Amino acid sequence: xxxxxxxxxxxxxxxxxxxxxxxxxxxxxxxxxxxxxxxxxxxxxxxxxxxxxxxxxxxxxxxxxxxxxxxxxxxxxxxxxxxxxxxxxxxxxxxxxxxxxxxxxxxxxxxxxxxxxxxxxxxxxxxxxxxxxxxxxxxxxxxxxxxxxxxxxxxxxxxxxxxxxxxxxxxxxxxxxxxxxxxxxxxxxxxxxxxxxxxxxxxxxxxxxxxxxxxxxxxxxxxxxxxxxxxxxxxxxxxxxxxxxxxxxxxxxxxxxxxxxxxxxxxxxxxxxxxxxxxxxxxxxxxxxxxxxxxxxxxxxxxxxxxxxxxxxxxxxxxxxxxxxxxxxxxxxxxxxxxxxxxxxxxxxxxxxxxxxxxxxxxxxxxxxxxxxxxxxxxxxxxxxxxxxxxxxxxxxxxxxxxxxxxxxxx
Numbered sequence: 001x002x003x004x005x006x007x008x009x010x011x012x013x014x015x016x017x018x019x020x021x022x023x024x025x026x027x028x029x030x031x032x033x034x035x036x037x038x039x040x041x042x043x044x045x046x047x048x049x050x051x052x053x054x055x056x057x058x059x060x061x062x063x064x065x066x067x068x069x070x071x072x073x074x075x076x077x078x079x080x081x082x083x084x085x086x087x088x089x090x091x092x093x094x095x096x097x098x099x100x101x102x103x104x105x106x107x108x109x110x111x112x113x114x115x116x117x118x119x120x121x122x123x124x125x126x127x128x129x130x131x132x133x134x135x136x137x138x139x140x141x142x143x144x145x146x147x148x149x150x151x152x153x154x155x156x157x158x159x160x161x162x163x164x165x166x167x168x169x170x171x172x173x174x175x176x177x178x179x180x181x182x183x184x185x186x187x188x189x190x191x192x193x194x195x196x197x198x199x200x201x202x203x204x205x206x207x208x209x210x211x212x213x214x215x216x217x218x219x220x221x222x223x224x225x226x227x228x229x230x231x232x233x234x235x236x237x238x239x240x241x242x243x244x245x246x247x248x249x250x251x252x253x254x255x256x257x258x259x260x261x262x263x264x265x266x267x268x269x270x271x272x273x274x275x276x277x278x279x280x281x282x283x284x285x286x287x288x289x290x291x292x293x294x295x296x297x298x299x300x301x302x303x304x305x306x307x308x309x310x311x312x313x314x315x316x317x318x319x320x321x322x323x324x325x326x327x328x329x330x331x332x333x334x335x336x337x338x339x340x341x342x343x344x345x346x347x348x349x350x351x352x353x354x355x356x357x358x359x360x361x362x363x364x365x366x367x368x369x370x371x372x373x374x375x376x377x378x379x380x381x382x383x384x385x386x387x388x389x390x391x392x393x394x395x396x397x398x399x400x401x402x403x404x405x406x407x408x409x410x411x
Contacts, residue, residue, distance in 0.1 A: 010107075013120055017103055020128035021096060027132035028092045036349025039136045044088045046247070047138075050076050051087060054205075061207030065247030070201035070208040071169035075138040095135040098144040099127060102317060105144075109151050109324050114286055119324030122334060126316035129341040130309060131349065137310040142171045143317035146293075149177055150321045153289045157181065161189025169197050173297055173314060179274055180292035182284060219250040219260055221306040222355060223347065225370045226259040227251055231358040242356055248306060249356060263305045270299035273381070281388040287325035288388060294318040294330060295384045298337075298377040307370070309348045312341045329383050336376035343369040 027034045046065060053060040054073050060066045079090030102123055110117035127134050134140055149163035160181070167174030168190075178190060201208040220226050222242060230240060230251045240253020250256075274296055281288075297318055301311050319334040347355050347365040354362035 009117065013107075013117065013124055017124045020124070021099060024128060024132055024135055025092065025096060028135045029089070034132050034349065036352055039131070039133045039349050040088065040092075043091050043136050047076055047091065048087045051079070055080075057205055059205055059207035059210060061210040067211050067247065069169045069172055069211060070205070071166060071197060072138070072171060073201070073205070075141050075170060078141075091138075092135050095138070095140050098141045099134070101144045102140075102147050102320070105147055105151055106320055106324055114326055115324055116326050119320040119322075122323045122338070123316065123320040126319065126338050126341055127313070129338060129345060130312055130316075131345040133309045133345070133349070134313055137313070139171065139310040139313045142167055142174065143313050145170065146174045146177060146314070147317050147321055149174065150290050150293060150318070151324070153177075153181070153186070154286055157183035157186035158189040161186040161191075162193040165190040165193035166197065169194060169201075173300065176296040176300065177289075177293045179278065179296045180281075180284065180289045219245055219252060219305065220256050220263070221248045221250050221308070223309075223366065223369075224263065224305055224307045225302060225374070226263045226305065228363070228366055228370065229259055230256070231363045231366065234358045242358075248308065260305050263303055266303035267300060270296075270303055274299070277385060277389065283388045285327055285387075287322065287328040288384075290318065290321040290325060291328055291330055291380075291384050291387070294322050294333070295377070295380045298333070298373070298380055302370070302373045302377045307373075309344050312337070312344050316341060329387060330380060333376040333380035333383065336372050336379070340369050340372035340376065343372065 026032050028040050030040070050060050050063070050066060053063075054077055059070070059073065078094055079085070079087050082090035082093060085093065103120060106120040106123055107117065109115050110120055127140075145163055145167040149160045149167060152163065153160040161178075164174050164177045164186075167177070175190075178186065181187060198208070220230070222231075230238060230253075234240075238254065240251055240256060242249060243252055244250075245252060277292075294315075297314055301307060301315060304311075315337045319330070319337050322328045322330040323334055343365060347362070347369055351361060351365060355366060356362070
């Protein structure tokens with residue numbers, strides 16, 4: 001009976017994944033039109049433009065919208081593998097393949113002792129909540145690398161280190177996966193891999209690190225936590241503007257630099273909390289690596305000057321890895337991330353015009369989405385701290401307790 005139930009559960013998982021992914025493909029290939037602005041334009045215009053520059057052997061260092069570390073070039077160039085398809089179609093197919101790879105990784109890990117198929121279910125349910133944006137950005141590819149790194153962490157720390165370094169050179173944030181890594185081999189592997197890859201890109205392609213300047217100069221994006229200040233302030237006479245700037249829709253005007261600086265300060269506080277946790281943590285269990293990575297990425301996403309919809313793909317992937325471990329207590333934060341993903345697709349792309357206009361609907365959606373992320377961050381941090389720092393020591397066995405009572409105190 002248990003085997004039959006497991007088969008039905010697996011059939012349901014695969015069936016739901018197939019149905020939802022076909023729907024996403026139908027939207028990105030424009031068989032059906034998804035509400036709101038066209039989310040695929042980044043692929044056909046921006047990514048393809050970068051592709052034309054990158055294939056010449058240089059980075060688009062004159063383009064301020066290029067804000068990614070050097071290995072991102074591999075993701076942008078990857079559609080060349082499917083040379084019989086046009087660029088956009090090839091990109092969508094590869095994004096779909098990365099999505100499938102994550103499912104297979106989580107499904108492979110599920111039957112192991114101490115693991116569960118819940119992670120595969122979280123991924124299957126969570127991704128379509130973001131709509132076609134998932135397949136129209138390369139973040140799903142980065143997330144696949146991050147999921148592979150975390151699942152390899154316990155048994156193969158060197159593999160984890162190498163994959164983490166590669167992921168960080170794709171889009172920086174996977175470096176946070178190492179926050180709870182205790183094996184020296186993981187850190188050495190990450191440092192060596194990062195140094196080798198960065199050196200190769202630096203020598204082979206001019207402009208490999210121009211992205212550092214472009215990232216520094218970004219402002220406050222309209223979907224971020226800090227942007228709520230200006231959404232409300234516009235109703236009280238604030239005379240700033242909403243413009244396309246550095247590749248995203250941002251607020252420009254009085255006090256924007258103050259809010260951007262405050263966001264950076266919050267990120268600094270988050271980093272300080274993570275350092276404090278790392279020094280105070282005493283109890284490391286098999287799921288701690290995933291839980292800590294989830295908390296770290298939540299903190300840096302929520303406090304960022306930019307919270308683009310595709311950032312939720314990272315959180316869904318890490319949430320799925322947490323759910324993959326039976327011992328993880330991240331259930332509520334995972335559920336809140338899934339709810340935030342559902343609200344995200346409403347604020348972008350469905351009703352993004354209302355967000356840009358700072359009207360009641362737009363502000364409500366942002367308060368709800370960002371509020372869910374803040375709550376998820378606080379709850380996840382509390383769970384991590386209580387499970388690793390404040391956790392009570394295990395009670396002694398009866399025989400040990402008896403021996404303790406019988407042992408005389410030194411005089």
